[in-house]
Amino acid sequence: MMGESRKPLLFVSSSGDGVSNSLRVIATELARRGTEDLWFAADEERRADIEKIDVGTGVRFASLGDPVLEYSPSTWDDEVYRQIVQRSRWKAHRTVVRHTFGVATQAESFWKLSALVEEIKPALMIFDSVNPIALPVAFMWKVPYVLSSPFMPSNLFMTDTPRGFPMMHTGLPLNMSFQQRVYNTYFKTRAALMFLHPTMLKQIRESFAAVKSLQLPRKELTHPAAKTNFAELILCYSVFGLEYPIPVPEKLHMIGAVIPPLPEAQGDDDLSRWLDANPSVVYMGFGTITRLTRLEVHALVEVARRLDGRHAVLWKLPEKQQHLLPPWDDLPPNLRIESWVPSQLDVLAHPNVRLFFNHGGGNAFHEGLYFGKPQVIRPLWVDCYDQAVRGVDSGVSLTVDDPQTVDVEDVLDKITRVLDNPAFRERAEHFSKVQREAGGVRAAADLILGSPALK
Incomplete structure (x- = not known):
């Protein structure tokens, strides 16, 4: 009106x-x-x-x-x-x-x-x-x-x-x-x-x-x-x-979560086609504040490598941190790295995104659940720990054992457990419904x- x-x-x-x-x-x-x-x-x-x-x-x-x-x-x-x-x-x-x-x-x-x-x-x-x-x-x-x-x-x-x-x-x-x-x-x-x-x-x-x-x-x-x-x-x-x-x-x-009408942006056709072509995608996005180290970046690449054959991985990694990556020809074929996506919300809304691996920020946590995505959380700082523990107690996520490091075995275990147990998806979809009704x-x-x- x-x-x-x-x-x-x-x-x-x-x-x-x-x-x-x-x-x-x-x-x-x-x-x-x-x-x-x-x-x-x-x-x-x-x-x-x-x-x-x-x-x-x-x-x-x-x-x-x-x-x-x-x-x-x-x-x-x-x-x-x-x-x-x-x-x-x-x-x-x-x-x-x-x-x-x-x-x-x-x-x-x-x-x-x-x-x-x-x-x-x-x-x-x-x-x-x-x-x-x-x-x-x-x-x-x-x-x-x-x-x-x-x-x-x-x-x-x-x-x-x-x-x-x-x-x-x-x-x-x-x-x-x-x-x-x-x-x-x-x-x-x-x-x-x-x-x-x-x-x-x-x-x-x-x-x-x-x-x-x-x-x-x-x-x-x-x-x-x-x-x-x-x-x-x-x-x-x-x-x-x-x-x-x-x-x-x-x-x-x-x-x-306050979500604008979607699609939020004119999509990247190539990224959209990639998402369409991969039936199970793990989306990694750690907010605008996170400053990863070289060891952490290489560990996350190894996580993607170990998921190859079962799941594709989309990673939003800021351009200023991409110099920490191994050589591009040494990256696993299931890993796609973007320095920027037109809309993280559009990515989360895609039906082939099965899990959101994030830092536990208030917006990321609630936006992921708005689209019914179960999560693995590596808390970054202060309030991220609060979202992470409530995610565990609500049955929608698991938290890595030691947020100070990227333990490849632990991260793989958490991702696999969340993806293989339908209860996490069901709880996430429950809170998607609750949020939309709110x-x-x-x-x-x-x-x-x-x-x-x-x-």
Whole structure:
């Protein structure tokens, strides 16, 4: 329906495809419906993605400047990356918090966003749950907002979870052994005490000072649950049954993965023909953040070689990492490597893709299940461990024994077990049905357009 809303709507995205893509898909759906005066504020690197939205009323892009290198995971230096993907989950959690905490590190983007809000006077803001600047801007200009999250809902409501619930980023199951309960308590305690470290105290003081200078309510705005407490709506791209049972407010809507109309892109005819010609394909894609080593790349090639004769392997490997490959004439014939695919969603939707081998990111995990694909997961960092353990407990995936390495025998064992046991596919297809019934992007658009702020 054309003209469903004439009041400005402002999307605000953090750096990184993981949180930006969902917002882009929702903004595109609103434009498709004829919603007028849509804005999308993000780092300059997102400009091309937004400006190519050419459906309906379109979306106007507003630049918040260049990405803050210290904040964006894709631009962290190698030392910070190593700290994030290290064996200690506690230390990885600490690294992420230290590099993403507070408003002070993004002062320039904050003021750009504030000026934009003053100019366009949005009736509603929609922003991701890890955005450090959107909440204080919404407070400053008294703009109601919708919170967007690709993570498990417990990530948002950790302060309200029952006693003994697995702490986020631990990758612990709901039903823990005694040793796991001890580690969970240790992790939670250190996570709380971390904010007493001089580095964190300095960041807290800077954030408090920034909030005070803006004459904003410090107590409310700096509360750990501030974003969820004051949100008008919370959109979470998961479904219950994957997440463990927790109490949640009525304003939380579990809508599953947000998938655009498919095919998403004009397909690569050669790739489409290759998928059509191979009745059983293992798709390997490890997100935009993963930085594989030469040993890991060679081990994954060996995994493909050992699957030859039974399964083909499609591997999306960034061009900047392809120099780590063996010589091209030494690659197994069942392996196809692409530096880029027109649409990962189109690949996952193909009926010949039988298994998704991925890093456990929130989007990858839920998108794979949306298309009924069982998975093998090699968790990359923090929240990936949480998706991985819920995948195991939901019967849709297996996790490699040691994510710090690529053990050829272990990976082959996990892939073979998932492919040979129809229960994994059946459970994945069950959650495909649940996600589609949850509504996805259509539900997100309906909920936003039904906001009292737009009446």
